[in-house]
Amino acid sequence: MTTDFTAGMRATRQAGPHMIQMLTPEGERVSSGEYDVFAAELSTEDLFGFYRDMTLVRRVDAEGNALQRQGQLGLWAPLLGQEAAQIGLGRALRSQDFVFPTYREHGLAWTRGVDPTELLGMFRGQTHGGWDPQSHRFHTYTIVIGSQVLHATGYAMGIQMDGDVGTGDQDRDAIAVACFGDGASSQGDVSEGLTFAGAFNAPVLFYCQNNQWAISEPTNVQTPVPLNQRGRGFGVPGIRVDGNDVLATYAVARASADSVRAGNGPLLIEAYTYRMGAHTTADDPTKYRSDAETEAWAAKDPILRLRRYLEKQGVEADRFDAVAAEADELAARIRETCIAMEPPAPERLWEHVYTEPHALVDEERDAYLAYLDSFADAEETV
Numbered sequence: 001m002t003t004d005f006t007a008g009m010r011a012t013r014q015a016g017p018h019m020i021q022m023l024t025p026e027g028e029r030v031s032s033g034e035y036d037v038f039a040a041e042l043s044t045e046d047l048f049g050f051y052r053d054m055t056l057v058r059r060v061d062a063e064g065n066a067l068q069r070q071g072q073l074g075l076w077a078p079l080l081g082q083e084a085a086q087i088g089l090g091r092a093l094r095s096q097d098f099v100f101p102t103y104r105e106h107g108l109a110w111t112r113g114v115d116p117t118e119l120l121g122m123f124r125g126q127t128h129g130g131w132d133p134q135s136h137r138f139h140t141y142t143i144v145i146g147s148q149v150l151h152a153t154g155y156a157m158g159i160q161m162d163g164d165v166g167t168g169d170q171d172r173d174a175i176a177v178a179c180f181g182d183g184a185s186s187q188g189d190v191s192e193g194l195t196f197a198g199a200f201n202a203p204v205l206f207y208c209q210n211n212q213w214a215i216s217e218p219t220n221v222q223t224p225v226p227l228n229q230r231g232r233g234f235g236v237p238g239i240r241v242d243g244n245d246v247l248a249t250y251a252v253a254r255a256s257a258d259s260v261r262a263g264n265g266p267l268l269i270e271a272y273t274y275r276m277g278a279h280t281t282a283d284d285p286t287k288y289r290s291d292a293e294t295e296a297w298a299a300k301d302p303i304l305r306l307r308r309y310l311e312k313q314g315v316e317a318d319r320f321d322a323v324a325a326e327a328d329e330l331a332a333r334i335r336e337t338c339i340a341m342e343p344p345a346p347e348r349l350w351e352h353v354y355t356e357p358h359a360l361v362d363e364e365r366d367a368y369l370a371y372l373d374s375f376a377d378a379e380e381t382v
Contacts, residue, residue, distance in 0.1 A: 027308025078277030084302030088249025146187030166263025183214025243273030
């Protein structure tokens with residue numbers, strides 16, 4: 001299976017921007033050739049699990065937007081419309097794979113077991129991350145555009161040096177996943193990541209969510225070629241998948257990850273999707289894109305598409321209702337937890353500078369805490 005897939009991926013070096021799709025916007029199942037075998041692994045219950053994932057993640061996103069508008073968060077990066085692109089990838093990975101996200105990978109965080117309240121803590125300014133990257137195999141969010149691609153590539157080279165790729169052991173072979181957007185694909189760090197990955201045959205899966213808008217500039221301003229072809233000059237074959245189709249996204253990610261783990265070299269996936277919301281809550285997309293454009297993409301909604309398919313498979317309405325009720329409960333927990341967050345203790349700023357105690361850091365911490373204590377002494381004398 002992997003050999004056939006790898007041969008097919010070599011052919012994509014000369015291929016055009018063909019897009020893999022398995023579910024139409026109307027919820028009809030269509031064939032995708034070699035990828036059908038990966039989709040066949042999934043039962044109706046598995047796909048209903050994807051529906052639940054996307055619905056709950058969308059509700060997390062809605063709460064993040066609302067909490068920011070109410071002054072509870074400093075910023076929020078919406079993922080509305082990109083749920084399938086993230087859930088499909090996340091559910092295709094293995095536990096030993098390591099994901100390097102941007103600041104918008106709330107769906108991937110969900111699949112890696114990161115609680116949504118930990119995401120809110122970062123955007124509220126309570127933490128610098130909030131979760132243990134090693135235990136989740138999910139790095140902290142990266143704010144600097146594109147820098148995580150170099151981090152992922154370096155980590156993948158480490159996997160290679162440790163001999164944890166191409167062994168045939170499903171519990172050992174691992175990959176690094178470099179997530180980035182269409183805008184980040186224009187950054188030098190992304191090009192450097194592709195350079196190193198191609199030159200060293202590193203086990204990294206480059207995952208570009210092309211949501212059509214790099215803040216306020218459309219993709220066609222950034223590049224004259226499809227994004228899935230931008231790795232070709234670095235020796236990294238690419239493929240385009242319908243990023244609003246969770247089934248196709250899963251199958252393509254599953255096949256690609258297996259190929260990379262087998263030692264066949266890096267690959268690039270372009271998940272062709274759309275950012276329905278703003279770039280962040282500091283942005284106003286009405287200034288640069290039309291209502292007609294967003295309405296056209298709304299008809300391709302990833303959650304509605306999968307629901308239509310599941311209804312055709314006999315999934316009854318009460319099960320969808322139960323997921324909606326679960327989303328309400330999750331939203332209430334998120335809101336309550338966010339508002340109740342206490343500011344971190346000042347000394348925590350120094351706790352993770354070095355892995356071992358450091359005399360200079362200890363001195364700086366003690367001086368700062370003494371400075372804070374001086375204000376308390378002043379209040380007592382007033």
